[in-house]
Amino acid sequence: MKIKLTALAVAGALMAPAAMAQEMTIVSWGGAYSKSQLKAYHEPYSEKTGVTIINDDSSNEAVAKLRAMNEAGNITWDVVDVVASDAIRLCDEGLAMEIDADTQLAPAPDGTSASEDFGDMLVSECFIPQIVYSTTFGYRTDLVGDTPPDDICDVFDTTAYPGKRSLEKRPINNMEWALLCDGVAKEDVYDVLATPEGQDQALAKLDTIKDDVIWWSAGADTPQLLADGEVIMGSTYNGRLFSVIEEQKQPVAMLWDAQVFDLDGWIIPAGLSEERKQRALDYIYFATDTQRLADQAKYISYGPARASSAPLVGKHADLGIDMAPHMPTDPNNAKNTFLYNYEFWADYRDDINAKFQAWLAK
Amino acid sequence: MLAADGTPLKKSLARALRLQKMRALALIAPLLIFVLVSFIIPIGSMLFRSVENGMVAETLPLTVAELKNWDAESNELPDEAVYAAFVADMVVAIANKEHTRLGTRLNYEKTGMSSLFRKSGRKIKNLDPATDAPFKDKVIDIDKKFGDVETWAVIKTHSVKITNGYFLNAVDMQRTPEGALAQPEDKRILIRLFQRTLIMSLIITGSCILLGYPVAWLLANLQARTANILMILVLLPFWTSLLVRTSAWKVMLQQQGVINDVLVWIGLVADDARLVMINNQFGTIVAMTHILLPFMILPMYSVMQTINPSYLRAAKSMGATNWTAFWRVYFPLSVPGIGAGSILVFILSIGYYITPEIVGGTKGVFISNRIAYHISSSLNWGLAAALGSILLAVVLILYWAYDKIVGIDNVKLG
Known part of the structure; x- marks a missing residue:
């Protein structure tokens, strides 16, 4: 033995x-x-x-x-x-x-x-690229009334679309969307965001919906919140929304406007x-x-x-x-898109994140 | 006094005892080595990280030496010698791919350093330190930020090998050429989080005592069979995954959740005014109290079990009311259990991370969530280590205070 x-x-x-x-x-x-x-x-x-x-x-x-x-x-x-x-x-x-x-x-x-x-x-x-994905919004078709949202700024419009929305608990993407909806032209967004005044402007815009936001940190959060009816719209990765819509057959649709490619x-x-x-x-x-x-x-x-x-x-x-x-890259979906600015965020991530978190905790 | 073989008794006793001590040491050696390797050394190295700052001086040794002669507050750019040393250092650093790491390190202190080093590295690589002098204008030409006094001031300020910078950052201050200064108001968050962590941990400990005491009392005083069933109910959560329990609270507490649905159904709450019970401090307190409750009940129970019921009977026979007998006799005897449970729950809860992250929203997160962010996302391990060290120090101070006020001998686990 x-x-x-x-x-x-x-x-x-x-x-x-x-x-x-x-x-x-x-x-x-x-x-x-x-x-x-x-x-x-x-x-x-x-x-x-x-x-x-x-x-x-x-x-x-x-x-x-x-x-x-x-x-x-x-x-x-x-x-x-x-x-x-x-x-x-x-x-x-x-x-x-x-x-x-x-x-x-x-x-x-x-x-x-x-x-x-x-x-x-x-x-x-x-880096060896594999896929293009986008961070975009999905909304509950049964909870947004007769005129479904078709513009990114509908996220900031709590009178037309009352109810909670879910956003990611980090500044990336949210700051850009806030500036876009505060009248900043798409090509100027990062120039504005590089200044302290621009950062304050973005946070001030987010302030207008702060009480209506549930902040997510895992990609699975928004699909769950949408499926439960906790939020009427929310941002997440487009593949997650695809599975909510097509595989789980929930009453959810894609917004696609100002989706951020990554x-x-x-x-x-x-x-x-x-x-x-x-x-x-x-x-x-x-x-x-x-x-x-x-x-x-x-x-x-x-x-x-x-x-x-x-x-x-x-x-x-x-x-x-x-x-x-x-596909996020399909011409019908990609009418208005935004490309994640790697260089900008490599530089500003630490600084803006500190401000963003301090703003969140207020 | 001499032993039988003629050596002094003290000596031969010591020899015999030494053998015993060696044997005892050999017996505990596996555990000792395990604790040293897996606990003391990692914690020690973590604590050291909070002050260690060799990167700038190691990557740019010549520059740092030259910068010693430059006055950061003079508002004038450093002279040619600094730029020449910088080019020499950078050429070596670029060959070893270390310049981008340095950029990441300095970006924690000044926004823009990351891309400054990454981009300028591609061009500085082509300069030859031996033949291309003078460098000052060439380097400023490559990126005008090198013609900015502040860039050099940041390099100089953070070139010390042992720094207090991370600890200053951890208490919402910063290391500057003029000394320690407060962070701008819109970036202050950490002190607030420390306070919140302590206050909420106290509330959680308090609610664990309130909820746990009657249960422990029942466990200790019911008949063995009923008590056993109750015990299983107390232990059951232990056998369920932490994540499952936390997610279950989400299902219970959310606005479209079980509790709200029931309240709306029986008409206590209007459908459009559902209660907000999650993604805030309330959610964190509820979920964490539930998760930590067994750590409070078990020590209380084992202490209460040792309280002799005849003491209560004696008190009553001498005319005490039920309340007096409980408050003057039973309760003081059970205090060591409360103490042990409170220390356990409090220390566990100030380090808690995953539950606040899931149910805490923005107002219910703890300092540990920030530590986790700096460990896994921002990679600012120095700051994470400083925050962790402060948390450790706070726990030790509280433990010491507890010892002074209640007495640590007064804590029993059974």
Whole structure:
């Protein structure tokens, strides 16, 4: 018995490195989003290469955790899904690997280079874009009267639309919307917001609805608040609203006006061993090619980041409805859009957040 | 006095005892090492982070040395030597990709430093410290912020290796060239949050005492069978996930929730005037009282169990009313349980984070929510460490005060 155990232990020790080599840990956001990645990327990749993929739903704390791993000198993640602003910070901190799009990512089927195919989406040297998502408003069709809201400023109009609204408990997006509805032209918003007077102006506008706002911090909050009728309208990610409307069939509709585009994508942590780095790069090459990005849109209503993927977007895998009209980038939805200004918020995040939180606590 | 083998008795006794002590130490060694490694060292390093500030001096060593000769209050730009040192430092830092980290660090102190270092890094990289002198105009040309006295003043102010800057930030002040100054009014929040955390923790502790005392009394005085069932009811919440319990309160308390629905149904509240019971302080107090209640009941119960019922009978036989017997005899004997429960609940609640985040809205959040924000979102770990250290100090002071007023010997868990 003892000999048998020892033999097993030795065999286990010998096999461990081999088993390790066939595993990689991919970090993402969890929920429906991770599921869409599982179907579109992980499963075909595992089938093709035999690599086992372990999911870790830690993306909302990825920057802090990667920094802690880096300090501890033991990085356990291979590929991490983060929003673009976090990718920029990880790159700044030296925690993410720089990627050369043209040599390390797949070209489009017609031979267009990856850097051209992704275009403006490559907002950082370390960032491999995956989807375009937007933060926008949804409203209860049965609680807003006969004239449904069609303008972002309806959010600030409590006489026409009495009732609670939900907004994210952070300044980003809210400050921009407030200024837009306080008469600032779209192209001037960030210039105004860079001044203390502009910040006060935005907070003063938000002050007019402060008593009617429920502040959310998790993406699932607004869908729940809308479904329960706690709020009549609220901001959240467009994919969350899609699932409330199409999958759960709640009486909710999208506002789309002044939706704020943002990007989500992959980074590879800096400091991986050569072997793990190669595997991560191989996965990235596979998962961000034109077909794979288009496949993801079968499971969730986020737009693929490659120009060449857009024509390939088809129907939802379970519901069988056309996905194109539900994409934030669809021309009908994107009549009035706003692009998250990464540089501005990298600089002003600390300052404006302190003011915003102090204002909230008042 | 000598032992049998001729050595002094004291010495041979000490040797025998030393062996015993060593054995005792060996027995507790696993726990000791565990506590040291997993508790003392992390807390120590966390405390150290609140004053540690090597980054500026390590990334820009030559610049910091040159800036020593420059008077930040002179309102004049530093001279060429500083700019030359800066270029030399930056070229090394850019090669190691450290300049953007420095930008992030300095951005906590002055808005705009993050992009200043990221953008200027791309151009400074092309300068050669050996041949391209003079640098002053070239660097200012790259970004006009380098021609701003304030930029250099910030670098100089935060170049010290051990700083009080994070602690000043933690009490709504800031480190400036002129010394410690108050933050502008519209950024002051942390003192308010500290006060709120303490006051709300006291209220939660108080409501736990009020609700827990009768339950503990019942537990201690009912028949064993009934008491056991009651005990299970007390312990049941312990076996349910914290998040589930908190979310359940959301379902109960929200405006379209169970309580409001019932109140509207029986006609106590008009449909358009539903009560606001969540996303405010009330919601936090209710949910946290519920979650922390077992920590109050259990110590009270174990103390009450040891109170001999014959004391009460003796008091009554000597003519005390029920109330007098309770208040003069039973209650003083149960105070150690209240003390133990209160310390447990109070200390747990001032560090609470997830429940206030979910049900607290804007007025019901604690300082711990701000610490969590600085750990995971803003990455200002120095400030988070300073806030944590202050919280730790507050707890220790309160514990000391409790010891002085009530006496820590007077706390019993059974």
